[in-house]
Amino acid sequence: MTHRDLEASLECLGELASLRAWVDAQEAKLLTRIAELTVGALAADGYGGLVAQEYGESLAAAEIGSVLRIPDGSAGKLVDQSKLLVTFFPSTVEALQLGKISRRHAVAVSQECCGVPEDEIPDFEDQLLEVARGTTVAKLGHRARRLREELHPESVGKRRERKVRDRSVLVEPDRDGMAWLSAYLPAEEAYGIEHRIDLTARALQCPDEQRTLSQLRADVFSDLLTHTCASDPTVKAAGVVAAPSPSAWFVSSSGSSSRAFPSGAQSSGFASSAGQPGGSGQSAEPGQSSGYRGIAARVFVTVPVLTLLGGDEPAELDGYGPIDAETARRLAGHAPSFTRLLTHPETGAVLSVGRTRYTPPKDLQDWVRVRDKTCRHPGCNRVAVRCEIDHTKPWSQGGETCAGNLGAFCKRHHMFKTLGFWKHRQPVEGTIVSTSFAGRTYLTRPEPYGAGAYSARAQAPPPF
Numbered sequence: 001m002t003h004r005d006l007e008a009s010l011e012c013l014g015e016l017a018s019l020r021a022w023v024d025a026q027e028a029k030l031l032t033r034i035a036e037l038t039v040g041a042l043a044a045d046g047y048g049g050l051v052a053q054e055y056g057e058s059l060a061a062a063e064i065g066s067v068l069r070i071p072d073g074s075a076g077k078l079v080d081q082s083k084l085l086v087t088f089f090p091s092t093v094e095a096l097q098l099g100k101i102s103r104r105h106a107v108a109v110s111q112e113c114c115g116v117p118e119d120e121i122p123d124f125e126d127q128l129l130e131v132a133r134g135t136t137v138a139k140l141g142h143r144a145r146r147l148r149e150e151l152h153p154e155s156v157g158k159r160r161e162r163k164v165r166d167r168s169v170l171v172e173p174d175r176d177g178m179a180w181l182s183a184y185l186p187a188e189e190a191y192g193i194e195h196r197i198d199l200t201a202r203a204l205q206c207p208d209e210q211r212t213l214s215q216l217r218a219d220v221f222s223d224l225l226t227h228t229c230a231s232d233p234t235v236k237a238a239g240v241v242a243a244p245s246p247s248a249w250f251v252s253s254s255g256s257s258s259r260a261f262p263s264g265a266q267s268s269g270f271a272s273s274a275g276q277p278g279g280s281g282q283s284a285e286p287g288q289s290s291g292y293r294g295i296a297a298r299v300f301v302t303v304p305v306l307t308l309l310g311g312d313e314p315a316e317l318d319g320y321g322p323i324d325a326e327t328a329r330r331l332a333g334h335a336p337s338f339t340r341l342l343t344h345p346e347t348g349a350v351l352s353v354g355r356t357r358y359t360p361p362k363d364l365q366d367w368v369r370v371r372d373k374t375c376r377h378p379g380c381n382r383v384a385v386r387c388e389i390d391h392t393k394p395w396s397q398g399g400e401t402c403a404g405n406l407g408a409f410c411k412r413h414h415m416f417k418t419l420g421f422w423k424h425r426q427p428v429e430g431t432i433v434s435t436s437f438a439g440r441t442y443l444t445r446p447e448p449y450g451a452g453a454y455s456a457r458a459q460a461p462p463p464f
Contacts, residue, residue, distance in 0.1 A: 018099025024106075025097035028082035035060040035079050038437070058412070059421055059437045065379040066442055072380060072412070084110045091122075095129055105132040105140060112144035115159065120151045160186065177323055197221050302370060303328045360401050365389050368406045371446050376432050377413035377422070378442040384408040390417065392426040404429035 039056030043049065057079065058072070065075035085093050089110045096106040109128045116124050124147060131143050164186055172180045183190070201216035211219065303315040307325045315328030360368070369384035387408040393399030404426060409417065416422040416437075423435045434442045 017102065021096050021099040021102055024103035025093055028085050028093065028096075028103075028106075031064060031079050031082040032086045034064060035083060038063065041437075055419075055421070059416070062377070062379075062413075062416065062422070063436055063438050063440070066436060066440065068379075070379055072377075075379075081107050081110070084114075089113065089125060091125060092129060095133075101129065101132045102137075104137045108132070108137050108140050108144070112141065112148065116148060116151055124148075124151060177327075197224075358395050358401055360389055360406060364401070364403065364406070367403060369408055371403070371430055372408040373447055374408070375410040375413055376407045376424075376434075376444055376446075377409060377416070378434055378444055380410060380413060382410040386410065388414050390414055392424045392432060407432055 035057060038060040039052050042052035042056045042059070047055065057076070061072045061076035061079055064079065065072045068075065085096075085106060089106075092101075092106050092109050095101045096103060101109075109125060109132060112128060113121050113125055127147060128140065128144055132140050135143075167184050167186070169181070169183045172182075174180055185193075197217050197220050200220045201213060204216050204220070205213065209216070304311065304313045307313050307315055307328055310329075312325050314322040314324060317323045368389050369387070372384045372387075374380060374384055375382045375387050387410045389406055390409045391399040391401070392405050392407050395401070399405050407424065407426065413422065417424060421437045425433050427433065430446045432444050434444065436442070
């Protein structure tokens with residue numbers, strides 16, 4: 001390889017970045033147009049202006065999310081960013097289209113301009129575009145915050161009062177049994193939390209400690225949120241009644257036993273010990289709770305019965321996916337209750353769950369949630385335990401209350417179905433065919449359940 005080859009490769013990379021920026025500019029325009037067309041279609045159907053606007057933006061996000069195979073929330077964010085750019089910041093869109101800035105730079109410019117006095121926006125935008133052409137998004141944001149403070153007539157305290165209403169916590173699954181947990185908080189709280197975690201982690205360092213500082217920080221963070229202590233309000237103390245603890249639901253995948261696991265008392269759980277991953281090095285004193293409260297109420301952990309007996313087949317954490325057998329056994333050892341679902345030992349297909357009536361019995365609802373895992377609207381990732389169980393063919397139209405006519409839908413997408421914007425049918429149990437407001441058809445199947453399910457479903461032909 002010569003220096004000329006390296007230079008040519010870098011030049012090509014720059015051209016690709018410019019091409020990507022041009023595509024992003026066209027996408028922003030197209031997403032804005034789709035949102036406008038959806039609102040217009042609702043208005044043409046007789047919906048009032050405000051109703052058409054509200055439902056139209058939601059339906060546009062649902063349509064776009066299904067096409068791009070992303071959740072409605074992500075699609076809605078794309079639409080909002082695109083409308084903001086295209087409607088109010090044509091200079092930024094032009095810079096993006098010419099490849100002078102990236103999409104992330106363009107979004108940062110438009111968002112930083114929000115709240116700046118209207119007569120100051122053109123000059124503010126020009127200054128940010130000049131910075132954006134030669135620096136990273138992070139440095140652009142830093143420069144923008146300083147410029148905004150110089151130009152903004154409203155104090156930062158008043159603006160903070162509005163933004164603090166948007167505080168939230170987000171969990172994102174990652175590979176190999178891991179996940180990311182992030183929080184949107186007031187800056188002083190976020191930095192205060194980080195400082196406390198860092199000080200505690202450093203205090204645990206000693207010659208015998210094998211964990212790195214990063215690992216200690218993560219373990220301290222986890223322990224502070226998941227392990228009980230003497231001052232925890234859910235811990236029983238003399239003369240004090242304990243508050244109800246969250247319950248973890250464990251589903252045993254068994255093809256032989258017909259006996260349900262008994263429901264137990266509140267678990268004392270387990271505490272991380274010194275030198276072990278996931279622990280701060282502190283153990284519970286006698287009489288104190290060492291409960292592990294990381295599994296929230298109504299979250300399913302599906303554990304194959306052979307895994308409970310010492311096997312190596314992975315279990316499944318609802319909303320995430322496979323977890324290792326040792327973790328499953330450790331969680332199952334402290335489960336306050338079990339729900340048994342009889343399944344075929346080879347294919348994982350359900351053999352028996354229950355009854356037929358308008359309101360699904362509890363065991364049938366449990367099975368549908370375990371089967372579907374998430375909302376069945378295309379692209380929606382809301383976990384099934386937070387969804388409503390709905391008939392795909394309405395009860396009033398002769399639909400039965402059975403596993404083959406029930407599905408998990410979040411409130412938003414249940415509403416779309418109820419209002420007739422989206423239609424669903426279930427030709428085979430678990431396989432749902434959805435028809436969107438625009439008339440597009442999508443097929444969704446639940447994640448395979450149990451051993452052998454992947455190969456069995458791979459051979460099944462489409463139901464239409």
